[in-house]
Amino acid sequence: MDSRKIWTTEEAQGDFVRVLRDAREAGPQEIHDITGVYELKVRLDRTKPDAADFLARRPVKG
Numbered sequence: 483m484d485s486r487k488i489w490t491t492e493e494a495q496g497d498f499v500r501v502l503r504d505a506r507e508a509g510p511q512e513i514h515d516i517t518g519v520y521e522l523k524v525r526l527d528r529t530k531p532d533a534a535d536f537l538a539r540r541p542v543k544g
Contacts, residue, residue, distance in 0.1 A: 491515040 487504055494501050494513045501522060505511045510523035
């Protein structure tokens, strides 16, 4: 579901939480200002262990 939205700097500053949420849920967001166009997109943090892998490696008790 790629629902790119174009934000002005003022809109993005006024509703930054929504910009972040939309980037996470709908895809990359563009923020336009006089210096250029910025793209905000979410990247998975591969430095944290995967919860499913962690649980699968635990010994079964009982």
